[in-house]
Amino acid sequence: MGIHRLRLASPLALATAFVLAACGGSGASSTPPTQTGPLSLGVIAPFTGPAAEFGTLLTAPCLAATDLINANGGVSGHQVNCTSIDDTGDPADAVPNVTKAIATTSNFDFAIGLESNTAATTVPLVNGAKIPFFTTNGLVAFTKNTYPYYYRMTPGDDANGAAFAVWAVQQGYKSVAIVFQNNIGSEGNLPGLTSAMPRLGGSIALNLTIPADSASYSAEVERVIAAKPDVLIWSADPQTTATFMGNYKSLNNGVLPPMVTATDSLTPDFFNAVTKVVGIAYVTSKIWLVGSYFDQTTPAFSTYKAALLADSKTHDIAPVLSTVGPPAGAYDGINIMALAMIMAKTTVGSYYNSYILQVVSPKSGAVVVNNFADGAKALAAGKQIQYIGVLGKPTFDKYHNSAGEFDANKFNSDGSATQVGTISGSQVLQLLG
Amino acid sequence: MQLLIEAIGFGIASGAVIALGAVGFSVQFGMSNVLNITYGSLMTLGAYIGLVLTDRGVNVWISLAIAGVVVGAVSVGFHRWLLAPLVRRGTRAFAIVIVTVSAGVVLQYVIVAFAGPDAKSYGEQSGQTFYLLGVVLTASQVAIIVLAAVLMLGLHLLLTRTTLGRAMRATASNRVLAQSCGIATDRISDIAWMLSGMLCGAAGVALAITTVSFDFTLGPIFLIPMIAAAVLGGIGQPYGAMLGGLVVGIASELAAAYTNPAYREVVAFGILVVMLLVRPNGLFGAAWATRRLMA
Numbered sequence: 001m002g003i004h005r006l007r008l009a010s011p012l013a014l015a016t017a018f019v020l021a022a023c024g025g026s027g028a029s030s031t032p033p034t035q036t037g038p039l040s041l042g043v044i045a046p047f048t049g050p051a052a053e054f055g056t057l058l059t060a061p062c063l064a065a066t067d068l069i070n071a072n073g074g075v076s077g078h079q080v081n082c083t084s085i086d087d088t089g090d091p092a093d094a095v096p097n098v099t100k101a102i103a104t105t106s107n108f109d110f111a112i113g114l115e116s117n118t119a120a121t122t123v124p125l126v127n128g129a130k131i132p133f134f135t136t137n138g139l140v141a142f143t144k145n146t147y148p149y150y151y152r153m154t155p156g157d158d159a160n161g162a163a164f165a166v167w168a169v170q171q172g173y174k175s176v177a178i179v180f181q182n183n184i185g186s187e188g189n190l191p192g193l194t195s196a197m198p199r200l201g202g203s204i205a206l207n208l209t210i211p212a213d214s215a216s217y218s219a220e221v222e223r224v225i226a227a228k229p230d231v232l233i234w235s236a237d238p239q240t241t242a243t244f245m246g247n248y249k250s251l252n253n254g255v256l257p258p259m260v261t262a263t264d265s266l267t268p269d270f271f272n273a274v275t276k277v278v279g280i281a282y283v284t285s286k287i288w289l290v291g292s293y294f295d296q297t298t299p300a301f302s303t304y305k306a307a308l309l310a311d312s313k314t315h316d317i318a319p320v321l322s323t324v325g326p327p328a329g330a331y332d333g334i335n336i337m338a339l340a341m342i343m344a345k346t347t348v349g350s351y352y353n354s355y356i357l358q359v360v361s362p363k364s365g366a367v368v369v370n371n372f373a374d375g376a377k378a379l380a381a382g383k384q385i386q387y388i389g390v391l392g393k394p395t396f397d398k399y400h401n402s403a404g405e406f407d408a409n410k411f412n413s414d415g416s417a418t419q420v421g422t423i424s425g426s427q428v429l430q431l432l433g
Numbered sequence: 434m435q436l437l438i439e440a441i442g443f444g445i446a447s448g449a450v451i452a453l454g455a456v457g458f459s460v461q462f463g464m465s466n467v468l469n470i471t472y473g474s475l476m477t478l479g480a481y482i483g484l485v486l487t488d489r490g491v492n493v494w495i496s497l498a499i500a501g502v503v504v505g506a507v508s509v510g511f512h513r514w515l516l517a518p519l520v521r522r523g524t525r526a527f528a529i530v531i532v533t534v535s536a537g538v539v540l541q542y543v544i545v546a547f548a549g550p551d552a553k554s555y556g557e558q559s560g561q562t563f564y565l566l567g568v569v570l571t572a573s574q575v576a577i578i579v580l581a582a583v584l585m586l587g588l589h590l591l592l593t594r595t596t597l598g599r600a601m602r603a604t605a606s607n608r609v610l611a612q613s614c615g616i617a618t619d620r621i622s623d624i625a626w627m628l629s630g631m632l633c634g635a636a637g638v639a640l641a642i643t644t645v646s647f648d649f650t651l652g653p654i655f656l657i658p659m660i661a662a663a664v665l666g667g668i669g670q671p672y673g674a675m676l677g678g679l680v681v682g683i684a685s686e687l688a689a690a691y692t693n694p695a696y697r698e699v700v701a702f703g704i705l706v707v708m709l710l711v712r713p714n715g716l717f718g719a720a721w722a723t724r725r726l727m728a
Contacts (some may be wrong), residue, residue, distance in 0.1 A: 218443035242646030267700035273552040
């Protein structure tokens, strides 16, 4: 009896599947659906709690991008609104908030944010809703992932670590002492750094993890001095850095080692705290800050900064954002997704997602565009485009990660920074294996 | 061996700062039986008063003295107008602890409102480095160790050799009995809170000198090792707090020298837990204190 039912069911199922497929039940091959009204761009970030500042920082590039998109006719006529979705910075609390936003927000077609603290829970949710998103998290876990709607334009923390090693060796330093504060961001750099250093012919003289805000780091400093490194590879908050370097100066007759650290430290707080303790000469000549490439002389950057300055809500933080990579990556991501929507002739994520890589891929005869307006104009004229944004030319791997290029910077005496060299992104990726 | 000697030296320097704060905390608790969590924020206040003064060119050690006096006065006010009325009304001990936590948070954010949240520094104050029998210490560390030793000795002499000290100990031991013996216990309490507040303010400035860079979380962060030192020594026992400070400081530096420094506090607090399992009342527990009072 059961066998008969199965035999009858099989042709029925095939016929049903055929009818559903013919009705456009799946994929980009069918007629793209249309939406009416404005589109919602989800900014998934903490807007409350201790990390609330991050929500403000990520809303700014959203406003800058959507101001420009809306001023240029919107996405295929749709205006775009930034919608704040509070992930609270806590992975558990983020789940109900993001789930609710996905269920209740009309035309929720793209998203940015999904930062390191909450990415483990928010990425699967947004990906499951088939909403393309550009994340700002640096977690190594996402360096190889299986989420088709996931994109990242800033390097993973492991790539940053490898870039530290490349820069140290390029400067002629073969023996390094690694001193990282025990937090998720700093320690994420370790795997890349420890794997890259031997491959570059260098050695790790010492690898220490230190707690933040100790009264003294004298014992740790003595261990570093005894290891006799050529350079210190460092990652810690401004206060911890100042205390450690102050102890180092006292215990080593005023002599401090050169330091390679992350561009995360390109902040007035770090500059002021460390300068006051070890002096401006050391800070401007012996500290290299390595991070994702961020050329401030490109047309894309000029457009980005002008948009930040033009909006009264972002005007005041424009100078800060000018030196921070992840918000710029979010801005680029919005432009890329918006142009992919125009290219796909639909705003629905499951359809336009496959066009995202086409927006950035080099093609013969393609027009290089640096902003949404030029891209939309070229597409309207029937041309192919290649978007090169604030973070340069995106080169996504099969996991949709584009680490991009890296650069090294030095502080100027006023606390601003000057780029002093670049590091090839492909070399960094090779070192990670 | 060299690292061991150096680590012990660093531990004595860290321990001296912890001891300064721990002794003040212990004196307050001994006198009033109140676990005053605001103590951490009062240390922060001391550090910021020091900052205001050093920024105006005042010598850092004079700043330490002034900060001590100001924080001492604030402590007296805090006790007289907030804690004492609560105690008189029979507020439960746990509720009073919560009040001190709340007052500490308020004070912390008042400091932020005036000084901002970013890191501050008195600048490089470490001075010349001294090398003696394998111990490496900076001039400021030596000064803090000497200062701590002098203040401890002064407190010891005050408590054991003066009428005021005997009155303080009597008040701490049995307030009602002390009153019936004619001791002005309220005045004695004020003096005790002034002295402990002075130690608190001095500890705040000493901490700021030691850490080189600090922000509004300075005091609350270091309150935990200070309470640990006070508990280790036997809460309410100033001498115990001195020794407790040294134990916490040296254990922490030895852990940083010989293990993963990320666990330096884990080791220090692990020792604390083990020692309290062996001696539940601390190194100088109740029995020792009774003998001292009877002496």
